[in-house]
Amino acid sequence: MGIADFDYVFLHQEVKDMRVVEQVQKSLPQNPIKLIQDVSEAMAFVNQSSERQMIQSGKRILLLNNHKGNVIKYCPAKSPGCYKCCNLHTINLMSNCIFNCAYCILQNVLNSPLMQVHCNLDEIFSELDQYDLSLNEPVRICTGEIADSLALEPILHQAKFLVEYFSSKKHLFLELKTKSDQIESLLSVNPQGKTIVSFSINPEHIVKTIEFHTASLDARLNAARKLIDHGYKVAFNLDPVIRYEQWEEHYDGLFQELSHRFKPSEIAFVHVGLLRHTAGLDGLARQRFPGLRLFDEEFVMGPDRKLRYPKPVRESMYEFLYSRLRSWHKSLPFYACTEKADHYQKFFDWVPGNDMDLNRHVLSRMV
Numbered sequence: 001m002g003i004a005d006f007d008y009v010f011l012h013q014e015v016k017d018m019r020v021v022e023q024v025q026k027s028l029p030q031n032p033i034k035l036i037q038d039v040s041e042a043m044a045f046v047n048q049s050s051e052r053q054m055i056q057s058g059k060r061i062l063l064l065n066n067h068k069g070n071v072i073k074y075c076p077a078k079s080p081g082c083y084k085c086c087n088l089h090t091i092n093l094m095s096n097c098i099f100n101c102a103y104c105i106l107q108n109v110l111n112s113p114l115m116q117v118h119c120n121l122d123e124i125f126s127e128l129d130q131y132d133l134s135l136n137e138p139v140r141i142c143t144g145e146i147a148d149s150l151a152l153e154p155i156l157h158q159a160k161f162l163v164e165y166f167s168s169k170k171h172l173f174l175e176l177k178t179k180s181d182q183i184e185s186l187l188s189v190n191p192q193g194k195t196i197v198s199f200s201i202n203p204e205h206i207v208k209t210i211e212f213h214t215a216s217l218d219a220r221l222n223a224a225r226k227l228i229d230h231g232y233k234v235a236f237n238l239d240p241v242i243r244y245e246q247w248e249e250h251y252d253g254l255f256q257e258l259s260h261r262f263k264p265s266e267i268a269f270v271h272v273g274l275l276r277h278t279a280g281l282d283g284l285a286r287q288r289f290p291g292l293r294l295f296d297e298e299f300v301m302g303p304d305r306k307l308r309y310p311k312p313v314r315e316s317m318y319e320f321l322y323s324r325l326r327s328w329h330k331s332l333p334f335y336a337c338t339e340k341a342d343h344y345q346k347f348f349d350w351v352p353g354n355d356m357d358l359n360r361h362v363l364s365r366m367v
């Protein structure tokens with residue numbers, strides 16, 4: 001899918017802040033924007049004959065509307081009690097994604113199949129202003145938990161507005177999480193050290209076979225290099241790390257690629273997350289991507305109701321990944337997503353006491 005491949009573009013009448021809308025009009029002249037009073041008018045264009053078709057056709061319908069309710073939330077991976085959390089917060093400026101990763105959790109968690117972009121940036125900024133004033137420690141705010149932060153950037157320029165906004169915030173850091181290479185709009189803005197662009201990366205074999213329509217690994221790493229050269233902080237998400245026959249060889253190749261292209265001092269942090277999924281996602285993904293082998297491994301249910309590799313498997317994977325990260329650089333900040341205190345006891349020489357401890361570790365090269 002090219003970025004301009006929408007079948008329809010709808011504008012909800014509630015949208016008052018026209019910044020994003022004007023940008024969309026300029027970027028998609030071939031898609032006249034239809035004004036609607038109610039979301040059902042856009043839903044009528046979604047092919048609802050099966051869940052599989054509904055997901056795919058919803059991705060091709062762009063709806064510009066406003067975000068409702070509180071903007072700032074905890075990262076959806078945060079779960080009660082037992083897991084060590086990095087205190088990541090999110091703002092949902094978009095909901096859904098034009099990419100098609102076979103493991104994508106959005107396939108069975110979104111309420112609406114439409115590709116929604118929320119345009120009320122002024123209201124969102126005013127909530128962020130209040131939040132910034134209430135803090136006395138840095139907090140990362142990410143836009144890429146139920147969307148890809150940059151996939152639509154050439155037609156929205158929304159991330160550019162955000163980088164400008166965050167550049168003057170006292171305690172807030174923006175994290176843009178992406179599997180794209182759509183960074184051109186960011187190159188004209190000075191982030192003032194307040195934006196981290198975090199690239200989710202996997203070996204090219206994974207990118208080609210199950211991260212459909214995303215940028216190639218090479219393109220993502222080239223984009224990372226350009227951003228560093230323009231004064232941005234860059235991080236990497238090794239997430240989801242996937243186990244398959246040649247995974248060690250392929251991830252070794254990925255680490256070699258990273259060490260050839262980047263000095264460890266150029267990287268803000270590395271986030272490591274192993275494949276996990278919700279019940280039902282495996283069946284849906286098999287329907288959408290016939291022949292998919294990803295979920296054929298053994299998985300166990302965790303306290304957060306997510307399925308993950310059994311602990312001995314996870315530990316052997318972490319041992320491999322951490323040894324590569326440590327040999328790249330011994331003080332590179334890295335951390336695991338949703339693991340317990342005993343994980344830090346086993347693999348690190350410290351155990352984060354609370355969310356802020358891990359947050360300080362993650363941001364140690366930013367402040």
Ligand code: SF4
Pocket residue numbers: 096097098099100101103104105106146147148179214
């Ligand atoms: S890039 Fe992220 S949000 Fe988009 S399809 Fe892939 S996993 Fe889902």
